[in-house]
Amino acid sequence: MKQQLSTASSYSEACDMLRSGYVKHVRLNWNIGSDEFFRIASGLVRNRGKNKKR
Template identity: 90%
Template sequence: MKQQLSTASNYNEACELLRSGYVKHVRLNWNVGSDEFFRIASDWCDTGAKIKKDGDSFIISLKGFPVPRQH
C-alpha cells in the first residue's frame, strides 16, 4: 500500500503536517531557499527523516513519527 503524499506550501505547514502523526511524506511545494533547506534538514534529518529531490521539489519522508525539538 503506497503512502499518501501531502503537500506543504511553506516551512511551518510542512512541520505541522509532519508533526501531526498522520503524514509520512510531505512535498515541499515552494521555492525552498538554501537557508530553509538546511533548517529543514537540521530539524528533521537528525530525527530520522529523509529528504529527496523529486522533479522541481523536495519530499521529506519519515520512517516513524519522530517530533523534532520545539523552537
C-alpha cells in the same frame, strides 16, 4: 498500501505536517531557500534521534 503524498505550500505548513507524525513524505510546493531546507532537514534528524532513545 501506498501512502498518500501531502503537499505543503509554506515552511510552517511543512514543519507542522512532519511534526504531526502522520505524514512521512511531504512535497514542498514553493521555491524553498537553502536556509529553509536545512532547517527542515536538521529538525528531522533531531526529532528522529530523540525517538530512537525512547
